[in-house]
Amino acid sequence: MIGVSGTVSGLRNGRTVRMERKKTGRPSKGERHLVRAKLPVRLAEALHAEAARRGMTLTDLVGEWASRETGVPYSPQESLMAS
Numbered sequence: 001m002i003g004v005s006g007t008v009s010g011l012r013n014g015r016t017v018r019m020e021r022k023k024t025g026r027p028s029k030g031e032r033h034l035v036r037a038k039l040p041v042r043l044a045e046a047l048h049a050e051a052a053r054r055g056m057t058l059t060d061l062v063g064e065w066a067s068r069e070t071g072v073p074y075s076p077q078e079s080l081m082a083s
Helices: 041-054 058-070
Strands: 007-012 015-020
Touching: 041 058
Parallel strands: none
Antiparallel strands: 007 015
16 A cells, blocks of 8 residues: 555565655656557558667657647657667
8 A cells, every 4th residue: 555655555474564665667758748640550660660760769759850840849858768
């Protein structure tokens, strides 16, 4: 059970123990909106290949292209490189 203070209560050897909750997963990229689009298979494959070639995520590739088209900044410092 997760407590209000960020601690986790659990059972170990039949006893209740309190442990600090560990943060898992990737760091946050900041506030985001999910945008979905259905694309022709060849175009989607080409986008994935281009993102991989550049060593970046598809989200970052599309974000950079959308930024250039709209003039709204997309900062690479907000993003994480693909591993």
